[in-house]
Amino acid sequence: MAIALVLVLIVIGSVLFHVLSPWWSTPIASNWSYIDNTLVITFWITGTVFAAVVLFMAYCIYRFRHKEGVKADYAPENRKLESWLTVVTAIGVAALLAPGLFVWSRFITVPKDATEVEVVAQQWQWNFRLPGVDGKLGTSNTRLVSADNPLGINPDDPDNKNNIIVIAADLHLPVGKPVNMVMRSIDVLHDFYVPEFRARMDLVPGMVTHFWFTPTRTGTFEVLCAKLCGVGHAFMRGVVKVDTEQDYQAWLQQQQTFAQMNAAAQKTGALEHPAGSTNEVAAKAN
């Protein structure tokens, strides 16, 4: 009989845990509150089903436990009940699926005014590239990757000249502007994961993947790698800083372009961050 009581306690305990536990999604920092809403709907529907079925089970175990001289009922089928349960379940499933697919269609439709930012992952760091004055990201090829050109950017492509290169440093984004993250990896699978943004995607060598979101509040957010990428996986961290437009422009002016990076590399023979250099071209572009 203990089992019937335990089942009831499991339902009560699970519900209390859900309500009282301090563990919940991080405060959202993007436009994807749709995803959170769908998640909450799913919690409600599944939670109700869980409680109902387990409590019914507990009742059956208590009510129909073995008693001397009592025989079980003999009832092989009940088509009416079975069809009824099938229909109700199908409706419940449709209620979950419909909002899910609706939000997914938004997820995969990138707004036309989204600016592109390139993420280039390698074991075990995050690099970024932003378009220059003409708003274009130039071509790249993993075969061109070298110590002087860690992102494998095509030096012969004029579109690349003014691209802004951020190697293993923070990425800044302006608040309130949709951004399309265009992503490459030069070695293995990675996954650009900022829990507060909800949206995310894998980075796959040999392919360009993407996802979009709009940062909705300023702040500093940690980037984690969420696809096993070797022994350094858990330590592959980065930072996204969501700035006001003004702070963003200030940051942008501090960054170096691909052309400046090449010039610096030629001068010193190694990759160095030209500290304090300004980037008037990029500033004008924004």
Place this chain on the structure above:
Amino acid sequence: MTDVTPQEAEFIPPAEVAEVELYHPHSWWTRYVFSQDAKVIAIQYAGTAMSIGFVALVLSWLMRLKLGFPDTFSFITPDAYYQFMTMHGMIMVIYLLTALFLGGFGNYLIPLMVGARDMVFPYVNMLSYWIYLLAVLVLVASFFAPGGPTGAGWTLYPPQAITSGTPGGVSWGIILMLVSLILFIIGFTMGGLNYVVTVLQGRTRGMTLMRLPLTVWGIFTATVMALLAFPALFVACVMMLFDRVVGSSFFMPAVVDMGTPLPHNGGSPLLWQHLFWFFGHPEVYIVALPAFGIVSDLIATHARKNIFGYRMMVWAIIIIGALSFVVWAHHMYVSGMYPYFGFFFATTTLIIAVPTAIKVYNWVLTLWKGDIHLTLPMLFALAFIITFINGGLSGLFLGNVVVDVPLSDTMFVVAHFHMVMGVAPVLVVFGAIYHWYPKITGRMLNETMGRIHFWVTFLGTYMIFFPMHYIGLVGIPRRYPELGDTAFIPPSVHTLNEFITIAALVVGAAQLVFLFNLFWSLRYGKEAGDNPWRATTLEWQTAGTPPPHGNFGKELPVVYRWAYDYSVPGAPEDFIPQNDPSPLTQGGPA
């Protein structure tokens, strides 16, 4: 009820074909080692699977120690953690659960339950086990190879699986892993063909398909699925072996490995993912369907009531089996694949919830107006249902494409699949062992040890995996040996991790009680007799326990009724065996 009473006459066809003589053992070696008796092969399979499963259990303790107390267990390096994690996953899914359900329970129960003397191809059946053992030995060898076993995660995603940033990636680990999987699939195919052909071809007279116990339906359907799904993994493993050994580029695009450009070009990492999950998702049901079948029979027997909606249960098994081949890419929603696949795979995935829910309803409705005996097999069956409901419902989060986006690759996923395809099937394995051990050995397992084992395992696993969902909800990624200083992770998560680790160690200790019980009861268990549970199915009607080679006496049993004639009104007993010819209420669907 009237529309399900059999209208077809109880016509039992005469035996048209003479029986084939079995190969009887001539020596100790052919009786106990190179035996062609499915029951001996079953015990060999089960013994090997549980031994390697014990290794997986120990690996899980080491992982949990690192996760709960990263500073104390700093000697467990990330390399070692990833190796433990990979081997734990691979062993549990393939070498323990698949081998135990199909090679173990399949071999023992199929011939007995369908009324056959043995599997149809006993020699091939024996080969199947020995190749499986070889696969396990190759897997074990990777622990001792230079560089250790692979640490690529059980999904072995390339390019990472064969590059230098992963343990075993450019040494022996990944090669031995792939060779072991290839061997496993060869061995399984030999056994699998046997199980399918025996069910279709070896049934005794009167055992129509719609009179088969659901255990047989579950194992049969799972085996058909495995025969269709494993070839995808086989092909993928062969291709990756080529990429790793001869430098071909099936899965390898142009990449830079720690600053060194590799000569690969033109391969696709996503191709592996599609092939792997084309196997990997049916694999979930290859483990689940035998559990579904077995648990149905445990509930019916111990609630002394026919399984509710038998025909619906059979069709649900078949529909789930078929649908499980068109849902695989729900493991790849954030992989960068063609985004419109999301609509298709989310829809198919959620549709599969309907037949699955029907199975749950029918188990619970079998309890309604039953005569519930809370025996150990029944307790484990009940624990399975609640664990499975929990794990199944969290699957509705992950299957619903956009809800999966924030949860993918977090601890929520780990919690989900452990509930649904780790703990739930394992609870059925335990229930089944408590149920059939008396037939296999002639003795009952000790009740007190069994109850300790039950309560600690059931409540302990719930305490491990229920809170783990919420760690994932916070956003903690899976496959992190330690969380480090991360701004969004509150200290309470570390406390919860410590709690989970302690719970895992306690649950692990309870398995030692079970292991001890298995050996202790062999000698000191209560005598079981032929049919201790008063069950209807044919394995309990053998002449002698354990059943001799050839299973039944001189004559094979003839079947007159379905497997669920419990508590038939007017019958003197509360069960009527399937081979009982009495004309009294031959119930069940026609």
